[in-house]
Amino acid sequence: MSDPVRVLLVDDQHLFRAGVRVVLDNCPDLEVVGEADDGFAAVEAVDRLHPDVVLMDVRMPEMDGAEATRQIFSEARASRRARPVRVVVLTTFALDDRAASAIRWGASGFLLKTATPPQLQDAVRTVHAGNAVLGPDDLLGLLNTQFRARPAEPEVLQRLTERERDVFDGIARGLSNSEIARELIASESTIKTHVGSVLRKLGLRDRVQVVVFSYEHGLRR
Numbered sequence: 001m002s003d004p005v006r007v008l009l010v011d012d013q014h015l016f017r018a019g020v021r022v023v024l025d026n027c028p029d030l031e032v033v034g035e036a037d038d039g040f041a042a043v044e045a046v047d048r049l050h051p052d053v054v055l056m057d058v059r060m061p062e063m064d065g066a067e068a069t070r071q072i073f074s075e076a077r078a079s080r081r082a083r084p085v086r087v088v089v090l091t092t093f094a095l096d097d098r099a100a101s102a103i104r105w106g107a108s109g110f111l112l113k114t115a116t117p118p119q120l121q122d123a124v125r126t127v128h129a130g131n132a133v134l135g136p137d138d139l140l141g142l143l144n145t146q147f148r149a150r151p152a153e154p155e156v157l158q159r160l161t162e163r164e165r166d167v168f169d170g171i172a173r174g175l176s177n178s179e180i181a182r183e184l185i186a187s188e189s190t191i192k193t194h195v196g197s198v199l200r201k202l203g204l205r206d207r208v209q210v211v212v213f214s215y216e217h218g219l220r221r
Contacts, residue, residue, distance in 0.1 A: 002029075004028065004029050004030055004031040005029060005030050005031065005052045005053055005124055005125065005128045006031055006033045006049070006050070006051045006052045006053070007024055007030060007031065007032050007033065007051055007052070007053050007054075007055060007124055008032075008033060008034050008035070008036065008042070008045055008046060008049060008051035008053070008054045008055070009021060009032060009034070009035045009036070009055050010035070010036045010037075010038075010039075010041075010042040010045075010054060010055060010056045010057055010060075010065065010068070011037070011055075011057040011060070011090065012037050012038060012057060012060045012061060013057075014037070016057075016113070017035050017037075020032075020055065020120065021035070023117040023120055023121065024120070024121065024124065026117075027121055029125070030121065030124055030125075033049050033051055034048075034049045034051065037060075038060050038061060038062045038063055039060055039062060039063025039064055039065060039067055039068030039071075040062060040063050040068075042054065042056065042063075042065075042068045042072070043063075043068050043071045043072055043077075046072050046077075046085060047077065050081075050082070050083070050085075051085060052083070052084075052085065052086065052128050053085070053086045053087075053088065053124050053127055053128050054072070054085060054086070054087045054088070055088050055090055055111075055120075055124070056068060056069060056087050056088065056089050056090060056102065056107070057089075057090045057091075058089045058090065058091045058098045058099050058102055058110075059091070059092075059098060064098055065089055065090075065098065065099075065102055066098045066099075066101035066102040066105065069087050069089070069101075069102040069105045069106055069107050070101075070102075070105040070106075072085065072087065072106070073087075073105055073106035073205075084205070086108045086127040086128060086130075086206075087102065087106065087107040087108060087127075088107065088108060088109060088110065088111055088123055088124070088127055088133055089102045089103065089107045089109070089110040089111070090110070090111055090112075090113055091110050091111075091112060091113065092112070092113050103208060103212065104212055104216075106205060106209070107208075108127040108131075108132055108133060108206055108208050109123075109127065109132045109133035109208060110133070111123050111133060130206055130207075131206070131207065132206065132207055132208040132211075154217055156201070156202055156203075157202075157219075159201040159202070160198060160201060160202075163184070163194060164194050164197055164198050164201070166180075166184055167180055167184070167191060167194040167195060167198055168198050168202075168210065168214070169214075169219075170183060170184070171195065171198070171207050171210040171211070171214075172210055172211055172213075172214035172215075172219060174211070177191045177192055177195065195207075198210070
């Protein structure tokens with residue numbers, strides 16, 4: 001049996017954290033390893049506790065969740081990290097400008113605080129596996145609250161082969177590996193290999209970052 005997913009809870013409301021802890025601790029494959037009540041404490045706790053997943057409230061005093069996410073994924077901190085950490089933003093509003101900022105800085109998606117316990121548990125498992133917890137349309141709705149696409153195509157895209165560019169476009173449109181495989185008439189294992197190569201060549205963490213990258217550079221087809 002694999003080790004449980006290590007989770008850090010970040011929210012300025014103690015009662016809310018207590019409720020989320022109960023929900024997660026009821027699952028043998030999930031383990032709450034710490035709590036923080038503001039962004040400063042969250043950044044310190046990630047460095048100290050090395051969680052796999054951070055459930056991050058986006059609106060907190062002192063330092064909000066967006067800035068904490070930016071610091072967690074800063075190049076200096078990421079380079080010292082032995083294993084990846086994923087952040088899920090917790091928000092009260094579906095279209096939250098701070099949630100958009102957090103996703104731009106590296107969060108793997110957002111979850112409304114009205115989510116059910118099974119939705120919360122599944123979200124932790126989903127991002128730990130390297131996937132997003134929101135669809136591309138939801139992500140674009142968030143990005144539209146704050147950012148405008150830029151038309152210039154970055155030179156880094158020239159690193160991709162023609163087939164990798166096709167895979168990149170499929171990810172940017174929100175397609176799964178199986179959907180891209182059907183579209184390109186290839187096996188899922190081949191597409192999975194291409195996805196890994198795309199992320200590595202572009203220096204992106206996950207599929208969410210591909211969508212953000214594509215949107216910001218006006219690359220969605």
